[in-house]
Each structure stands twice: as C-alpha cells, then as structure tokens.
Amino acid sequence: MLDHPKDSAFETFSGNRGLDQEEPPIFEIGRTDTSGVDIEEPAHLEPRLGALERKGPIGLPGLSEPEAMRHYVRLSRKNYSIDAGLYPLGSCTMKHNPRLNEKVARLAGFADLHPLQPQSTAQGALALMEELSRWLLTLTGMSAIALSPKAGAHGELCGLMAIEAALEARGEAATRKVVLIPQSAHGTNPASAALLGFQPRVIEAGADGVVSEEAVVKTLGPDVAAIMLTNPNTCGLFERNIVAIARRVHEAGGYFYCDGANFNAIAGVARPGDLGVDAMHLNLHKTFSTPHGGGGPGSGPVVFSERLAPFAPVPFLLREGETLRLVEHGDGAQSFGRLSAFHGQFGTFVRALAYILSHGADGLAQASRDAVLSANYLRAALRDVMTQPFGDRLCMHEVLFDDSFLEGTGVATLDFAKAMIDEGYHPMTIYFPLVVHGAMLIEPTESESKRSLDLFVATLRDLIASAKRGETRRFTEAPRYAPRRRLDEAAAARKPVLRWSAG
Amino acid sequence: MRYLPLTDVDRKDMRDAIGVADFAALYADVPSELLLDRPLDLPRAKSEMEVERLLSAMAKRNLSAASAPFFIGAGAYRHHIPASVDHLIQRSEFLTSYTPYQPEISQGTLQYLFEFQTQVAMLTGMEIANASMYDGSTACAEAALMAHRITKRRKAILSGGLHPHYADVLRTISHFAGDEIVALAPDVRAREDIASAIDDSVSCVIVQTPDVFGNLRDLTPIAEACHRHGALLVAVFTEVVSLGLLKSPGEMGADIVVGEGQSLGNPLSFGGPYLGLLATRHSYLRQTPGRLIGETVDADGRRGYVATLSAREQHIRRDKATSNICTNSNLCALAFSIHLSLLGEAGLRRLARANHASAIDLVDRLAGVAGVETLNESFFNEFTLRVPGDAARLVEAMAEQGVLAGVPVSRLLPQAGLDDLLIVASTEVDTVEDREAFVAAMRGAL
Numbered sequence: 001m002l003d004h005p006k007d008s009a010f011e012t013f014s015g016n017r018g019l020d021q022e023e024p025p026i027f028e029i030g031r032t033d034t035s036g037v038d039i040e041e042p043a044h045l046e047p048r049l050g051a052l053e054r055k056g057p058i059g060l061p062g063l064s065e066p067e068a069m070r071h072y073v074r075l076s077r078k079n080y081s082i083d084a085g086l087y088p089l090g091s092c093t094m095k096h097n098p099r100l101n102e103k104v105a106r107l108a109g110f111a112d113l114h115p116l117q118p119q120s121t122a123q124g125a126l127a128l129m130e131e132l133s134r135w136l137l138t139l140t141g142m143s144a145i146a147l148s149p150k151a152g153a154h155g156e157l158c159g160l161m162a163i164e165a166a167l168e169a170r171g172e173a174a175t176r177k178v179v180l181i182p183q184s185a186h187g188t189n190p191a192s193a194a195l196l197g198f199q200p201r202v203i204e205a206g207a208d209g210v211v212s213e214e215a216v217v218k219t220l221g222p223d224v225a226a227i228m229l230t231n232p233n234t235c236g237l238f239e240r241n242i243v244a245i246a247r248r249v250h251e252a253g254g255y256f257y258c259d260g261a262n263f264n265a266i267a268g269v270a271r272p273g274d275l276g277v278d279a280m281h282l283n284l285h286k287t288f289s290t291p292h293g294g295g296g297p298g299s300g301p302v303v304f305s306e307r308l309a310p311f312a313p314v315p316f317l318l319r320e321g322e323t324l325r326l327v328e329h330g331d332g333a334q335s336f337g338r339l340s341a342f343h344g345q346f347g348t349f350v351r352a353l354a355y356i357l358s359h360g361a362d363g364l365a366q367a368s369r370d371a372v373l374s375a376n377y378l379r380a381a382l383r384d385v386m387t388q389p390f391g392d393r394l395c396m397h398e399v400l401f402d403d404s405f406l407e408g409t410g411v412a413t414l415d416f417a418k419a420m421i422d423e424g425y426h427p428m429t430i431y432f433p434l435v436v437h438g439a440m441l442i443e444p445t446e447s448e449s450k451r452s453l454d455l456f457v458a459t460l461r462d463l464i465a466s467a468k469r470g471e472t473r474r475f476t477e478a479p480r481y482a483p484r485r486r487l488d489e490a491a492a493a494r495k496p497v498l499r500w501s502a503g
Numbered sequence: 504m505r506y507l508p509l510t511d512v513d514r515k516d517m518r519d520a521i522g523v524a525d526f527a528a529l530y531a532d533v534p535s536e537l538l539l540d541r542p543l544d545l546p547r548a549k550s551e552m553e554v555e556r557l558l559s560a561m562a563k564r565n566l567s568a569a570s571a572p573f574f575i576g577a578g579a580y581r582h583h584i585p586a587s588v589d590h591l592i593q594r595s596e597f598l599t600s601y602t603p604y605q606p607e608i609s610q611g612t613l614q615y616l617f618e619f620q621t622q623v624a625m626l627t628g629m630e631i632a633n634a635s636m637y638d639g640s641t642a643c644a645e646a647a648l649m650a651h652r653i654t655k656r657r658k659a660i661l662s663g664g665l666h667p668h669y670a671d672v673l674r675t676i677s678h679f680a681g682d683e684i685v686a687l688a689p690d691v692r693a694r695e696d697i698a699s700a701i702d703d704s705v706s707c708v709i710v711q712t713p714d715v716f717g718n719l720r721d722l723t724p725i726a727e728a729c730h731r732h733g734a735l736l737v738a739v740f741t742e743v744v745s746l747g748l749l750k751s752p753g754e755m756g757a758d759i760v761v762g763e764g765q766s767l768g769n770p771l772s773f774g775g776p777y778l779g780l781l782a783t784r785h786s787y788l789r790q791t792p793g794r795l796i797g798e799t800v801d802a803d804g805r806r807g808y809v810a811t812l813s814a815r816e817q818h819i820r821r822d823k824a825t826s827n828i829c830t831n832s833n834l835c836a837l838a839f840s841i842h843l844s845l846l847g848e849a850g851l852r853r854l855a856r857a858n859h860a861s862a863i864d865l866v867d868r869l870a871g872v873a874g875v876e877t878l879n880e881s882f883f884n885e886f887t888l889r890v891p892g893d894a895a896r897l898v899e900a901m902a903e904q905g906v907l908a909g910v911p912v913s914r915l916l917p918q919a920g921l922d923d924l925l926i927v928a929s930t931e932v933d934t935v936e937d938r939e940a941f942v943a944a945m946r947g948a949l
Contacts, residue, residue, distance in 0.1 A: 026618050026844050035850030037585055039931065042860030049859070050881035052719045052750050059625050062847015065587055072615070072841060076596040079611035083595035089604070096506055097599045100551050105772075106589070109562025112569040115774030116577055116910045118902050124564030125773050131561075138543050150637035150775065151830040153817070161679050191817035191827035195648075196679045200822045238532035269530060270537045293592075293834025294612040295602035295794070297637070297776035313675075329917050337675035341578055341640035341668035341763075342774030354558060360548035363504040365539075369526045370509050376529060377517040394523075394531055421608055429604075432818070449508035450517065482607035485802040489606075492799035492811040496788060498631045499621040500798075 020483070023074040027500045030061025036068050078483040079294070080426045086448060086456055090398040090429035090441025091186070091234055093264055093286035095371075098358065101290065101351035110350050115342035119326055125346065126324035130317055132353045136282060136303060139364070140263075141273025144309035146302045146316065148344035152261055155281025155300030156192035156228075158313060158339055162279055162304060163226050163255045164196065165311040165336040176225040176254070182211055184235055184433040189228045189259060198225060205435065209235040209390035209400075213244040220252040230259035231275070232266070232396035234433040235389070236375065236441065246276025255279065255308070263287045264445075265372055265397035268365030278305040284345070288352035299345035299352070310334040315343050370446035371397040374453060378444055381457040385464045389436045397445070403438025409467040413438040415475035416463065422474075422481050423459050504548055568771060568907065572937035572944075574865075576885045576928025577715060577910040578639070578666050578741045579774065580766045582854075583932055588768045588841045592834055602830070606809045607801075612833065613808035616796040619840040626746045626843075627738075627760040628753020629782035634794040635836040636779030636828070639763025640672045643709065643739055645792045645826055646759045646781065647673055650707035650735045651682060652790045652825065658683040659707050659737075660700050663690030664714025666741055667915040673709070689912075689919050691887060692878055693718035698728035705732060707759070711739040712752070715915070716878070716926060717885035719749065726756025735759060742766055743780065744930075745883040747855030759783045767846075768838030778832035778839060789815055792826035857931040858884035861938070865929045868942045874949065878924075885928040887912070891949060894925040900948035906940055 015022035047053055063071060080087070087094035105111065113125055133145045146162075149155035160179070167173040179193040181200045190200040203219055206212050210233065227249045231239040239245070246256045258272055258280035264287040272280050284290055284299040292298075304312055314330045314337065330337060359367060372395075379399040383392055386401040403413040417427035417440075429441040444453060466474055479485060509517070523529050530538060549557070568581050575581075592598065596611060603609030616634040623632035636642035647659045659677070661670050661684060670686055677684045687695050693716070697708060708729050712720035722738055729736045738752035740762035752760045765777040783791060789812065797811035817824040846854060862884045866877050874891040890897055894911035901908040909927035912919065929938065 023614070025614065025621075027621065030844065030847060032848040035847045035853075036587075036845035037850045037854070039850060039853040039857055041853055042856050045856055045860050045863075047748070047859060048863060048881050049749065049883070050719055050721070052721060052881070054746075054748055054750050056754075058747075058751075058848050058851070060622060060843065060846075060848040060851060062850055063844050065585075065845065068841065068845050069587060069591070071844070072591045072597075073594070075611040075614055076591075076594045077611065078608075078614070079596040079600045080605070080608040081596045081598070081600040083599045087601065089601060092601055094599075094601055098506060100554060102593060102598075104555060104558040104562075106770075107559060107562040108567040108569045109559075109565040111770040111772050112567040112581070113565050113773040114568060114573075114575040114581070114771050114907070115579055116914060117566070117568075117575055117907050118899055120899065121566035121902055121907070122773065124561040127564065128558070128561050135545060138545055150641060151828075153827045153829045154637060154641070156827065157676075161675065164679055186829075187817035187819070187821045187824065188827050188829045190822035191820070191824040194822035194824075195827050197681050238530075240532045240534060243534060243537070266533070268539070268543065270533055270539060274537050291598045291834070292601045293598060294600045294609075294837070295833040296635075296830040297778075297832045297835055298830040299776070328914070337678070338668060338671035339641075339675060340638055340672055340775075341666065342638075345775040346773035347770070347776055350558065354554055357546070357549050357554045357557065358506065358551070359504060361543045361545035363507070363548040366504060366507060369529065370507055370514070372529050373509070373514060373517055373521075373526075376521045376523075380521045394529060396532075417605070418607070421605065426601075426608065427605055446507055446509070450513040452508075479607050483610045484607045484805060484807040487606045487801045487807045487809045488799045489809050489811065492797040492809045493814070496795070496811060497798040498617075498788075498795055498811075499624050500617065 021074045023071060025500050026061045026063060026071060029067065030063045032060060032062060034062040034064055036063050036065040085424060086452055087426045088428045088442045088444050090443040091261060092429065093443060093445060095289050095445040096447040097289055097291040098355060101354040104354050105347045105350040123324060126317060126326060128353060129349060130324060132349050135356050136301060139267055140280065140303045141271030142303035143306040144304040144312050146312045148313060148315065148339050149281060149300040149302055150340055150345060151298035152281050152283045152300040153188040153192060155302045156188055158302045159257050159279035159281060160192060160196050161336050162308045162311040163257065166308055167225055169334065176223055178223045179225055180219050180227040182229065184233060184435045185228060185230055186234065186259060186261060209237045210239050210241065211245065213241050213248060216245050217248055220248060224252060224254040226255040226257050228257045228259060230261060232262045236395040236398040236400045238396055242275045261286065262397065265368055267368050268361055269368050278308050284348050284352040289355045290348045290351040297345055297348065299348035311336050313337060313339050367446045374444040374446060374448055375399045377453055378442055378457065382460060385461055398441055398443035400436060401440045402436050406467060410472045411467040411475040413440065415478065418478040419463055419475045421479035425459065571905050571907050572940040573907045574909050574927050574929055574941055575907055577926045578668065578763060579771055580742055580928060580930060581771055581932055582766050582930055584768055584842065585845055588838050591841055592838050597837060603810055610807060613796050615837055615840055617798060617808050619836050620796060622840060622843050623780050624782050627782040628751030629760055630785040631788060632782035633791055634796050635832045636781055636793055637832060638775065638777040638779045639741055639761065640669045642761040642779030642781045643669045644672050644676045646737045646761045647707060647709065649759060649790050649792060650737060653787055654706040654733060654735060656704060656706035658705050659709055660705055661686040662697055662710040663687040663695050664693055664716060664718060665709055665711045665739060666715045669739065689916055689921060691716050691924065693720055697725050701728050701732050701734055703732050705734040707735040707737045709737040709739060713742060713745055713883045713885060716887040717882040718879050719881045719883065722752060722755035722757060737761065742884065744855050744858055747851035748859060749883065764839045768842035769835050776832060776835055778835035790825055793828050794831050854931060861929040861931060861933050862886060865938045865941065868938060872942060872945055884930055885926065888925045888927055889923055890925055893922050897948050901944045904944040904947060906944040908941065
C-alpha cells in the first residue's frame with residue numbers, strides 16, 4: 001500500500017494517470033505563429049519608430065484559447081490551496097478568501113480606473129480609501145496612515161523612514177543608528193533596517209519566549225533609533241511586557257515600530273496605539289483576507305502615532321468639505337517622500353474593505369477570538385504528544401511546537417511535514433522561528449470548523465504514533481501522493497536553470 | 504457571521520477542552536487594561552447584499568475608462584484583457600494558495616513562474632529574470648541598489664525622461680540609504696547628453712524608453728559610455744507592449760532591465776496591484792533581488808521546479824540579504840504570463856502594431872488642431888502635446904465633456920514650469936470614434 005507504483009505496468013505513454021495529469025512548459029506546446037487573441041492587423045502602417053524597430057524574432061510561444069485553458073487548468077491542479085483544505089502555515093495566516101471581495105474589486109468603477117485621471121472623476125475611489133483608513137485607524141488607535149506600501153516588508157521601510165525623518169527633524173539621525181530586533185523576528189525586519197543603513201542589535205527573548213523589560217534596558221542607549229517588535233510575536237505569544245518596553249524605549253529617545261504581521265490575533269480586542277506603538281504595518285492580505293495568490297500581491301499600509309504622523313509619505317488624503325484630495329507632492333512639508341508610483345494596492349483595498357464591512361467591528365473581534373481559540377484548542381489536543389518550547393501556556397492565534405517529541409524516532413521535522421502532504425494537508429510552517437530547534441508553527445485561523453480541527457488533530461496523532469512505532473519509511477519517502485516527490489533543491493541551487501531553453 | 508464556522512456550542516466545548524472559562528481568560532497574557540472593554544465606534548456586520556450595494560455605490564461615483572473615450576497613460580495603460588485570463592487566475596488553486604514553501608504541492612505556481620521568468624527574459628533580451636517585483640517603480644529602485652552592490656559604487660544618474668514617480672522613489676530610498684542621486688532636468692524632447700555626465704564614480708545610469716514623454720531612445724551609445732566607465736546601464740520601460748515592436752533593451756546593451764508589467768493581463772485598478780519586471784545578466788544572479796524559480800528533478804527523476812538561491816534572501820541572510828523583499832506580485836505575474844501565452848509572438852507583435860497605429864492616427868488628427876503641437880519625433884503609443892494654456896485645466900474641461908484626455912505634466916512635475924504639456928496615450932482599445940471625440944473635445948475646450 002505504501003509502495004510507490006514504480007512497476008512499468010503502472011507507467012503510461014502520456015505521463016498522465018487519470019486526473020493526475022502532466023503538463024509540459026508552454027515552450028514545448030506553443031508556437032510563435034499561434035495566437036489565442038484575435039487582433040486585426042492595422043492597415044498601411046508606416047512606423048514612426050526611428051531606427052528602433054525590432055528586427056529579429058523574440059521566440060515567444062503562443063497558445064490557442066483552448067490550449068491555454070487546458071495548460072493553466074492542469075497546472076492549477078498541481079497546487080494546494082486554502083479552498084482545498086486546511087493550510088496551517090504559522091505566521092502566514094491562510095484564512096478563507098471570500099469571493100465577494102473578488103467580485104467587488106472587479107466593478108468597472110474600481111478596476112477600470114486610472115491612477116492619474118482627474119481626481120474629480122475618482123471621488124468614489126478616494127472615498128473608499130478614506131473609509132478603509134477610518135477603519136484601520138480606529139482598530140489600531142493610531143493617528144495617521146500611509147496606504148501606499150505594497151507589502152509588509154515595504155511597510156517596514158515606510159515606518160523606518162518616518163522614524164529616521166523624525167530623527168532628522170530632531171537633529172539626531174546621525175547618532176541614532178541602531179535598531180533593536182528580537183532574535184525571533186521575521187527576517188524582513190533586520191533586512192529592512194540594514195537597507196536603510198541602521199545596524200540591527202539583537203535582543204534575546206527570555207525562557208518564557210517573550211522579551212523582558214530588563215533585556216531591552218540592557219541594549220538601550222543614545223545610539224538607539226527604534227525597537228522593532230512583533231506582537232503577538234513569532235512564537236505565538238503576546239509580548240506581555242510591551243507597555244513597559246515601549247515606555248523605556250521612548251524615555252531613551254527611541255521609537256517603537258511594531259511588526260503588525262500578527263494583528264489578526266488582536267484586531268477588535270486590543271489597540272496597538274494603547275500599547276505605545278509609533279508605527280506599524282498591517283498585512284491586509286493576512287488580517288483582512290485578501291487572497292495570497294501563490295505569494296502576492298500583498299499590501300502593507302502603515303499606521304502612525306501622533307509623533308510620526310507629520311512625516312508620513314505622499315500620497316495622502318485630505319478632506320476639503322465635500323471633496324477628497326490626494327496630496328501627491330510633499331514640497332515644503334515634512335513628508336519623507338514617495339515610496340512607489342501611484343497610490344498603493346487599490347484593488348487590495350477594495351477587497352479588504354469588503355471583508356471588513358462583512359464582519360463589522362463585532363465580527364472582526366469574533367474572528368480574532370476564534371483564531372486564538374482554535375490555536376489553543378490544537379495546543380490542548382496535542383500537548384500530550386507534541387512538545388512546546390516554552391512550556392504549556394496559552395498562545396495567541398498560532399501554536400508553536402518543537403521537534404523534541406520526534407527524538408529517537410529517526411524522523412526529521414522535514415520528513416514529518418512531508419508525511420502530512422500524503423495525508424492531504426499542507427504542512428505547518430517549519431524551521432521558523434529560527435530560535436527554536438525544529439520549530440513547527442501551526443496557525444489554524446478562524447476559518448476552520450471544530451470538525452476540521454478534530455480531524456487534523458487525529459491525523460497528527462496518528463502520524464506521531466506511526467513515527468514512534470518506527471514506521472520511518474512513511475516519513476522519509478513522503479510525499480508519495482503529490483504531483484512530485486521530493487525535489488532536489490541542492491541541484492537547483494548548484495547549477496541554476498532559471499529559464500527554459502531548447503534541448 | 505457567515506465566514507466563521509464555529510458555533511457558540513463549539514466555542515464552549517473548545518474552551519472546556521482548553522480549560523479556560525471565557526474569552527477574557529484566553530487573552531490572559533494581554534494586560535487587562537489594554538483589552539477593549541467597549542465596542543469601537545465602527546459599524547456592525549453587514550450581509551453580502553448590503554456590502555455589494557455599498558461598494559457599488561462608491562464605484563458608480565467614478566468615471567471609469569470603460570465608460571469614456573480614454574487616453575491616459577504615463578506609467579499605467581488600458582488594454583483589452585481576454586476573458587480567459589481573469590477566469591484562470593480566479594481558480595482556487597492559484598488564487599488561494601501561498602508562497603510555494605512546499606514545492607511538491609506547489610508545482611502549478613512554480614511552473615508558471617518558471618515560464619514567466621523565461622518570457623520576461625525573452626522580451627527584454629536578457630539572460631535571466633526574477634519572479635516579479637511589487638511594481639515598476641520599486642523594481643527600478645531595486646535595480647539601483649543592485650547596481651551599487653555589483654559596482655561597489657553608490658551614485659546613480661537618472662535620465663530626465665524617467666517617470667517622475669520612479670525618480671521620486673529613487674530619491675526617497677537613496678536619501679535614507681545614504682546613496683547619491685544625480686537627476687537630470689526633465690527631457691521633453693529626448694535631447695539630453697547623458698554620456699558626458701558619466702564618470703568613474705557612477706554605479707549606474709537609469710534611462711527609460713519609451714520615456715515618460717513617449718520618446719524612443721537608442722540606448723546603445725549610453726550603454727557604451729557606461730561600460731567605458733565601469734558603470735551599469737539600467738533600462739526602464741513602463742509600457743511592456745512596446746517590446747513587441749521595439750528593439751529590446753538587451754540588444755542595446757542594458758545590464759539590468761526593469762519595468763512595469765501591468766499592461767499585460769492586469770487592470771488599471773487605480774494604481775495597483777501591478778507587477779514589476781526585472782531581468783539581468785546571468786553573472787549578476789546572486790545580486791538579484793526577489794524570488795527565483797529554478798528547474799530540477801524529483802526523487803523519481805521527473806522534471807520539477809523549486810524556489811532557489813534563497814541564500815540571498817532575508818529569511819536566511821537577515822540583515823545581510825540582497826533585499827528586504829519577501830513577497831512578490833505572484834498573481835499579477837500569472838495574469839501577465841497567461842495573457843502573453845495567449846498572444847504569443849505573433850499576437851504581441853500585432854497588438855504592438857495596433858497600439859502604434861492608434862497613436863499615429865491620433866497624432867495625425869491633432870495636426871489639424873490650431874495651437875496644438877506634438878513634440879515627439881518618434882513614439883510608440885504615447886506622445887506629448889504642447890497646448891495653448893494650462894494642460895491641467897484643459898484635461899478638466901475635456902473630462903466635463905466626457906473624455907479622459909491624458910496626464911498634464913504639471914501633475915507629475917508641479918515645479919518644472921511645464922504647465923502647457925500634456926502626455927497622451929492611445930492603445931488598441933480606442934476606436935476611431937473615440938479619437939474623433941478626443942479631437943472634438945479638445946477643440947471645444949481650447
């Protein structure tokens with residue numbers, strides 16, 4: 001039963017086996033003279049291109065419409081998705097993506113709108129941005145917002161730029177060059193800080209998985225520009241010393257940047273503004289459920305405290321009576337400048353607002369509470385068979401285990417994850433956060449029914465029992481029932497092949 | 504709440520299993536004074552019908568490109584998107600999947616990104632491309648940072664034909680990263696002398712073609728000047744359809760090519776989400792930002808794809824990473840790739856010719872409008888007009904007649920004193936009637 005059908009009797013000429021279909025790259029099925037789009041050839045065209053007309057072939061393959069449909073439908077069936085099953089990737093927040101969001105984002109009045117058409121002809125779009133801003137500012141208890149950052153990491157740059165602009169205004173930009181970052185932070189935090197010329201200084205978390213006031217005080221000095229703290233943190237825990245930490249950092253002349261990747265645990269329950277936050281990005285695709293699309297686009301608006309508000313980037317919205325105006329140039333003001341062309345991920349704003357309005361303030365709080373409830377339910381149901389790095393304590397919306405429960409079984413964390421694929425699940429996040437050996441971070445979100453959670457628990461318990469019984473092949477040879485078995489990542493990196501070529 | 508499966512009975516059972524009495528107990532780690540003890544001043548949940556009604560009302564307050572003769576470009580372009588593109592990207596397995604962390608069950612995403620990388624490399628005439636960036640402007644900033652890493656110099660020269668938003672983004676990032684920018688004056692007629700601005704301290708020269716005013720630029724002499732001084736040429740485009748008809752930046756000697764890919768498969772959507780394209784030479788692979796997909800084999804020897812060379816990336820290298828970028832514009836890249844596969848080479852070339860023909864027709868019609876002058880000697884689907892008086896006021900007046908006419912240069916460069924310039928784009932979507940309406944509205948408004 002566990003043996004892969006390698007027997008030639010199971011091989012097929014086409015490579016297809018029932019619904020398990022192979023699909024070659026477009027370059028092997030398309031032709032440069034085939035097109036799936038009918039475009040009329042313009043009559044008597046005398047180009048006005050100077051000497052710059054393209055002469056040689058490009059080599060781009062074309063597919064007729066039926067061929068294209070089949071190609072991409074077949075490819076789609078080689079992907080796992082949240083619509084197909086539980087997707088418990090910790091820190092990634094794979095929750096249900098309502099299709100209403102997609103429908104409204106495609107209304108002609110939104111989708112067919114140019115960012116540079118006269119603002120008088122786009123007042124509805126500006127009103128939508130104003131309404132989204134009102135929700136995000138109220139939910140976070142903050143003073144100002146930048147909608148333009150394109151993703152969470154872009155939001156980090158935005159927040160740090162505002163902090164540096166504020167330091168410049170104070171005349172301290174040259175002396176405050178250190179950003180405190182916990183070891184468990186997302187890798188984007190130190191990367192963003194370094195990109196802007198800050199030096200990351202690591203803060204250690206305590207044995208309880210959170211940062212203590214003392215640990216922060218020890219690293220504070222006149223050279224500190226800011227602290228970047230994720231709360232709830234990447235270990236699934238609430239940084240309970242947050243208020244004291246914020247006070248200490250402020251007293252030392254620094255700012256508090258909060259990585260808001262995990263805001264979905266507390267939206268509607270507690271406000272970052274009350275925690276002492278000066279700047280925080282919100283991952284709209286996570287907390288407000290815009291589809292992740294295989295890895296993007298994201299959207300990372302940043303909210304600011306009163307102290308940082310004057311430095312917010314352009315463009316920003318101004319209400320002038322009945323009219324909304326987008327301020328696109330910051331000349332003479334304190335705005336630190338522009339982060340990207342145009343006004344941000346507007347299509348994502350539409351989706352996020354549809355989600356927000358569907359929930360209402362009451363529903364958003366319920367969603368947060370359900371996400372925390374589900375994670376703790378998994379923790380309680382698995383704590384006798386899996387191990388928690390910081391002891392058995394309440395978690396937020398994700399629960400962190402480590403791999404010590406696999407010790408002596410011959411099964412590695414990666415093998416365990418791959419075996420989950422054969423059970424029909426997307427594995428949890430593994431090997432993150434890096435501070436925990438063999439980390440397994442599970443985030444069920446609020447989208448799962450109790451039945452779904454119970455089945456997931458039963459599956460994990462069965463896998464664990466199997467590992468303990470010594471059935472290692474179930475793990476080391478997994479996955480068997482995926483479109484591909486384990487892929488040779490070392491070979492891919494050693495001799496990179498990044499584009500198709502003939503032969 | 505229709506999106507939340509748990510019932511109150513479930514919630515109670517689950518709390519019992521955990522051993523907590525109520526929700527407040529679940530949040531025991533949050534200091535109690537921080538827990539909201541009152542409802543926020545925000546509305547309560549709405550039904551699907553109510554949300555749809557509310558958002559439709561907002562959408563109706565906008566004048567959409569679909570309902571007016573439309574000639575706006577300057578970095579974002581309106582093209583026809585085949586119905587199958589949007590259908591395919593809405594398939595659950597594409598729309599609702601995540602970053603391909605588990606390649607065995609993400610082959611769909613990985614294979615189309617591999618195909619996308621190849622298409623972008625072919626189009627730009629470069630050896631490799633990454634799996635998309637946030638948008639053209641941020642990709643342009645990443646290209647400058649990449650050139651700084653490669654040359655170990657920190658000074659970028661920006662052509663005066665570069666989209667002013669792109670220049671602004673570069674200014675912002677350079678200011679904070681401590682890099683130097685030399686921005687040449689707005690170059691309406693593409694006559695600037697870039698070569699003489701290059702010396703041995705320059706890391707890269709950033710030139711757009713077609714430029715923001717619609718002029719086509721031969722990059723070859725600029726590339727030669729760059730290479731003489733050990734600098735890199737970063738070529739930028741905002742209209743990818745132009746590559747169907749024009750010499751590729753690679754052919755002209757570019758070292759890094761960046762651009763906006765929105766034109767293929769992606770709606771205007773008031774400015775985003777779009778997708779940045781980035782292509783370069785194979786030798787700069789390890790300095791390339793963003794995601795890269797590579798081909799490999801699985802345990803059974805079958806061809807497959809993985810995200811690769813992640814040792815450059817933030818999740819491994821943290822503060823030593825080549826960039827802080829974590830996400831990409833994956834779904835937009837899929838739309839781009841599907842649209843381009845449907846077009847194929849033959850279709851892309853026809854689409855490009857149709858765009859060029861529309862623009863030529865509009866330019867020729869405008870030649871008969873007194874006081875209006877087209878400034879371009881060569882162009883693709885966009886050009887710049889000098890109009891009598893204030894272009895922004897003209898655009899407003901034409902909008903009142905139901906024609907969306909173009910982008911006044913003063914909107915992009917308010918301090919440049921170029922208030923009588925108007926950037927106009929014409930694509931395959933415009934009909935002869937639309938172009939007639941444009942000319943009539945302009946005559947009426949002047």
